[in-house]
Amino acid sequence: MKKSSTAPIGIFDSGIGGLTVAKAVMKALPNEDIIYFGDTARVPYGIKSEETVRSYALQITEFLLSKGVKMILIACNTVSASAKDEIIKAAGDIPVLDVITAGTLAAISEPRHHHVGVIGTLATVNSKAYVKAITDIDKSIVVTQQACPLLVPLAEEGWIDNEIARQTLKHYLEVFKGKGLDSLILGCTHYPLFKEVIPELLNGDGASIIDSADSIAKTAFDRLADMELLNGSGGEFQCFVSDRPQRFQELAERFLGRSVSEITIVSL
Amino acid sequence: MKKSSTAPIGIFDSGIGGLTVAKAVMKALPNEDIIYFGDTARVPYGIKSEETVRSYALQITEFLLSKGVKMILIACNTVSASAKDEIIKAAGDIPVLDVITAGTLAAISEPRHHHVGVIGTLATVNSKAYVKAITDIDKSIVVTQQACPLLVPLAEEGWIDNEIARQTLKHYLEVFKGKGLDSLILGCTHYPLFKEVIPELLNGDGASIIDSADSIAKTAFDRLADMELLNGSGGEFQCFVSDRPQRFQELAERFLGRSVSEITIVSL
Known part of the structure; x- marks a missing residue:
């Protein structure tokens, strides 16, 4: 089933770093709704085994798919290096882009x-x-x-x-x-x-x-344009984290250069 | 049952930082055997909930007790702040000291x-x-x-x-x-x-x-002397980590200022 152009773009990272990708996407695609997931309870991924990183990444992928995203951006170098293929498989016909x-x-x-x-x-x-x-x-x-x-x-x-x-x-x-x-x-x-x-x-x-971050945002634009899935009426930004929304908010505002009001903790 | 004076001292931390405590103990108590546990797979503890930190700390306590330690040193500020009482309870008559x-x-x-x-x-x-x-x-x-x-x-x-x-x-x-x-x-x-x-x-x-680190080593000396548990014949240092022994070794040698040969990975 073809996704609706008004569906959100899902972006995820092990923590807050991926917000630079969210920022670049907001700039390149200002009319898209964005759902960001930061796995702040389990950051950093870099010191964990590939197997563990893959299982975390797949949990987050399932979460984003349950939110009806039309595209997934892997805004985490560790996940891009070790779990990209598994995420592409899990996402089915939803396109998956990665920073690497x-x-x-x-x-x-x-x-x-x-x-x-x-x-x-x-x-x-x-x-x-x-x-x-x-x-x-x-x-x-x-x-x-x-x-x-x-x-x-x-x-x-x-x-x-x-x-x-x-x-x-x-x-x-x-x-x-x-x-x-x-x-x-x-x-x-x-x-x-x-x-x-x-x-x-x-x-x-x-x-x-x-x-x-700029590169993946540009690719996202091109792919959505190709698939005729560009949104003309969105622009909302929703954040989900696995722990500590307070510290996240402070850093998120520094990373994004704008205020962030909607931050929700979810347990995967 | 009274512990033997030749039993090792157990020291643990979320990662490598606690090695400064191990170093201070080696200096203050050069004839003691030391077992160090660094939870390198789950570091850092500081961003985790108190409940999670407690459950990790109790797993490590059980591990050290299974090694027959005569004393436990909590060389982690996060654990000292949130799990000290639970560890003291779990350790029974084995004395527990903490850095805070x-x-x-x-x-x-x-x-x-x-x-x-x-x-x-x-x-x-x-x-x-x-x-x-x-x-x-x-x-x-x-x-x-x-x-x-x-x-x-x-x-x-x-x-x-x-x-x-x-x-x-x-x-x-x-x-x-x-x-x-x-x-x-x-x-x-x-x-x-x-x-x-x-x-x-x-x-x-x-x-x-x-x-x-110096303070806890001094307290350890005093307590062992009081309990007549000072070792006169030890001096061995054994390291256990939950992940990545290679990076651990490099850092351990920098922290301790000596070579570290015996590092074992354990899964808790």
Whole structure:
């Protein structure tokens, strides 16, 4: 059965990071209703086994499907790396997009893409998910990864462009200096918060910054347009979390740059 | 039945932070065998409900009791705040010490203790566990708390005294400047790693630094001596974790300042 164009888009993440994807979708698709799920009771996923991550991701997928979503966006790098295929299968004819595929395709679509950099959490870097996704498409592309464990806590503390954030970023980005980087994928949904600061700290190389939140939002627009499922009359944003709505609200407003009124706790 | 003096001491934490307690115990009680449990699969506890934390803590207590420990040290501030009474009950005649009680008693034993500072994670600060523990003993004591969310990731990154660590600490400690602080409790088991840097950044106030790892180790020594349970012939260190022994080993060696050979994964 074809979904109605007025059905919401489902977006989920292990916690709050995926709100950067929600923000990008709000910008690219302002007339869509969005249902966001953040698994705040079980964050972080990166330290859990693939099996556990898959079972959590499938629970959330079922939840979003029960809400009648017309599309699912996996706004979590760990889930994208380890549970994408299972989610696609569980979602049936509902399209599923993920941040790793979106970021990879965006990097490869750049005019220059011989050397791609990836920054992410320790878990994402260790999983080599971006390296695999990129070299599966073109083996000749060189991928340089750098884990940046402090960026998530910095983003959550709201230290986005102070001296501490700049020094930390400078330290992490040092590895890319003078290496002729063509693009840098922000391989963690928290990192778009540093998007204004990163280019000047990467200076000299002129690498494009690939924000997978923007990339996945653009892909969502294209896919919904193709399927004639664009909504012209929505724009509502509903948040569901598995724990602590108070802390979530404070961070959500920082991540989204707007107030968030409707936050509901659900137990999966 | 009286425990044998050669029985091991059990120490546990939600993850690796409690290793600072293990290190302090090794120093104060070099001839004791130690069994450490780090719940690395379920860390962090601070974002979980009290009920969940209690059930995890009781599982670990049962595990340590099954290993025949003669004493249990709760090296986790979240567990100390929310599950201490249940663990004492479950442990029967095996003495149970916790970092919050140890830190509180150490601060109150200082010659000057009118104004006590506490730094900790967001969860510990929000729980007000130290404030309650201190004011339950002496209502006239003023307690000033400061959450320092970046210190755990800094410690795990190994950035203990570089410029980023110093600037971050300076920022967090600003709240105590010129307030006539008598002592500052390091209310998170990761924080003793910053013990060398903190005094100079708190300068002027001359506050004593209360390291609850040292405090609990000292209490453990006194209690074992009282009970005539000091070991004269041990010194072994065994580690059990619930996930990822490799990352644990790397961090454990940084935290302990020595190599760690025996790490076993257990599923509780």
